[in-house]
Amino acid sequence: MLNIIFGDCPDAIYNTSVYFNNTYEDEWLTDEFARKVIKAIDKSEVVNSRAVSSPVLGIIPTEKIAGGTKTLLLIKNKPDMIFNASTCGDNCARYILEIAESTDITINLRHVMDFKRKKFKAHILNNDVYVDNYRDYLLNAVKFV
Amino acid sequence: MTGKYSIIVRNNKIQFTIEIERNITIIQGESGSGKTTLVDLIAMYSRYGKSSGVTVNSKVNVTVCNTDMWDAFIEKTHNSIIFIDEGNDFVQSAEFAKAVKASDCYFVIVTRENLDQLPYSVKSILKLRKTASRSKITFNRTYPVYENLKKTAFSERSLILTEDKGSGNEMFTKIAADYNCKCISADGKSNIKAVMSEHLDEHMIIVADGSAFGADMADVYKLVCQNEEKLFLYLPESFEWLILSSDIVRINGLEEILNAPWEYIDSSEYISWERYFTSLLETSTKGTPLQYSKSRLANAYLSDENVRKIVDTIINYE
Numbered sequence: 001m002l003n004i005i006f007g008d009c010p011d012a013i014y015n016t017s018v019y020f021n022n023t024y025e026d027e028w029l030t031d032e033f034a035r036k037v038i039k040a041i042d043k044s045e046v047v048n049s050r051a052v053s054s055p056v057l058g059i060i061p062t063e064k065i066a067g068g069t070k071t072l073l074l075i076k077n078k079p080d081m082i083f084n085a086s087t088c089g090d091n092c093a094r095y096i097l098e099i100a101e102s103t104d105i106t107i108n109l110r111h112v113m114d115f116k117r118k119k120f121k122a123h124i125l126n127n128d129v130y131v132d133n134y135r136d137y138l139l140n141a142v143k144f145v
Numbered sequence: 146m147t148g149k150y151s152i153i154v155r156n157n158k159i160q161f162t163i164e165i166e167r168n169i170t171i172i173q174g175e176s177g178s179g180k181t182t183l184v185d186l187i188a189m190y191s192r193y194g195k196s197s198g199v200t201v202n203s204k205v206n207v208t209v210c211n212t213d214m215w216d217a218f219i220e221k222t223h224n225s226i227i228f229i230d231e232g233n234d235f236v237q238s239a240e241f242a243k244a245v246k247a248s249d250c251y252f253v254i255v256t257r258e259n260l261d262q263l264p265y266s267v268k269s270i271l272k273l274r275k276t277a278s279r280s281k282i283t284f285n286r287t288y289p290v291y292e293n294l295k296k297t298a299f300s301e302r303s304l305i306l307t308e309d310k311g312s313g314n315e316m317f318t319k320i321a322a323d324y325n326c327k328c329i330s331a332d333g334k335s336n337i338k339a340v341m342s343e344h345l346d347e348h349m350i351i352v353a354d355g356s357a358f359g360a361d362m363a364d365v366y367k368l369v370c371q372n373e374e375k376l377f378l379y380l381p382e383s384f385e386w387l388i389l390s391s392d393i394v395r396i397n398g399l400e401e402i403l404n405a406p407w408e409y410i411d412s413s414e415y416i417s418w419e420r421y422f423t424s425l426l427e428t429s430t431k432g433t434p435l436q437y438s439k440s441r442l443a444n445a446y447l448s449d450e451n452v453r454k455i456v457d458t459i460i461n462y463e
Contacts, residue, residue, distance in 0.1 A: 014232070015233075015234075017181070018232065041176050043177065056158060056179075056283045057182070058158065066177040067180075067231055068175075068176025069177065086257045086258055087231055088176055089174060089175035089178070089257070090175060091176055092176050110259075111257045112364055112367055135371060138371065141364075142338045142339075142342065143338075
């Protein structure tokens with residue numbers, strides 16, 4: 001289930017890029033999910049746990065992957081923590097929903113993310129409302145950001 | 146600082162072109178579009194100069210604020226363009242807004258958050274897009290996130306929603322009466338979302354000051370997208386800009402100002418273009434029948450001829 005806290009959230013990690021750089025585990029980079037996300041978001045290939053091959057920048061260290069990708073890997077691998085998912089562009093939204101299909105996660109949004117789907121389920125913790133479509137999600141979200 | 150700037154930042158693999166014409170610019174967009182790479186390159190150039198291997202072509206100094214001492218950094222930096230990357234939560238604070246207001250610099254902020262404390266323009270919300278790849282270099286440039294907003298004509302079924310009571314609302318109430326429709330005020334731009342949420346299925350024209358509506362735009366635009374056949378945004382720079390653009394008030398050099406406001410609006414004096422146009426209109430009409438006040442519109446503006454001129458400007462607005 002996808003749980004969302006809109007607006008300020010003192011329990012959330014705000015600067016996910018810095019947190020990722022100092023906490024990621026090597027194996028996060030080499031699993032199927034990471035490879036798929038890095039290919040889709042960064043347009044890059046995972047070389048190994050410490051390096052990614054970018055068509056623009058060449059071989060880059062893992063710390064240089066996109067901020068949104070870092071946040072997705074944190075959400076996937078540390079599901080008990082809350083991360084600022086406003087560091088994710090709308091192109092990350094489908095992967096957040098994918099993680100939430102099999103895991104209970106809570107994200108902090110400081111903007112209204114466009115999930116690009118008319119139907120999806122989310123629990124908005126600010127007002128304890130469950131939504132199952134984009135319109136209801138939007139009408140609730142704009143109250144809190 | 147005044148002026149419009151085209152900044153080119155490059156190394157031997159990637160190039161960014163950024164077009165800036167206002168004191169506050171926001172860069173948003175999808176993950177992986179190069180926002181952090183851009184700021185990193187400028188930071189390297191800022192620290193190491195030419196020996197960084199980064200080239201920055203700009204008429205003014207370009208730098209990055211990535212320190213906890215951001216307030217001191219901003220205070221000691223002058224006539225520069227300051228970039229701030231995502232992850233710096235101080236950009237949300239009232240203290241930061243105060244520092245921006247007091248500064249003579251331009252600011253380029255990477256964030257998807259709504260910065261409610263800052264009056265930035267809808268037109269200065271940009272995204273990066275790859276334009277080409279050649280000679281082993283990938284070229285990227287900024288584009289406005291919001292452009293070519295759909296237009297509609299006033300009609301009997303329209304509901305016009307204005308930001309505030311006051312002069313703008315008085316004018317649009319008169320226009321609404323002429324078109325047999327209704328005009329209501331949101332009583333503050335932060336209430337627009339709530340009012341829209343209650344009227345999503347009505348034919349509504351939302352009127353707001355585009356030059357200070359940036360923080361509300363993302364949410365309001367998403368609401369508009371829920372019913373694009375019925376919900377429309379009309380976002381002139383400001384109501385005062387609308388009057389100045391409608392050939393109602395005669396001011397020497399006005400056409401030049403309206404064609405290139407960035408040449409005339411000093412960011413250290415006016416935090417937004419809206420404030421400048423208000424000041425220009427107030428000063429220019431003082432002691433005349435068209436004396437302008439934000440709170441109450443002089444009757445002369447509501448003559449049939451002047452209302453027609455305003456409507457013509459709205460119809461022809463791009």
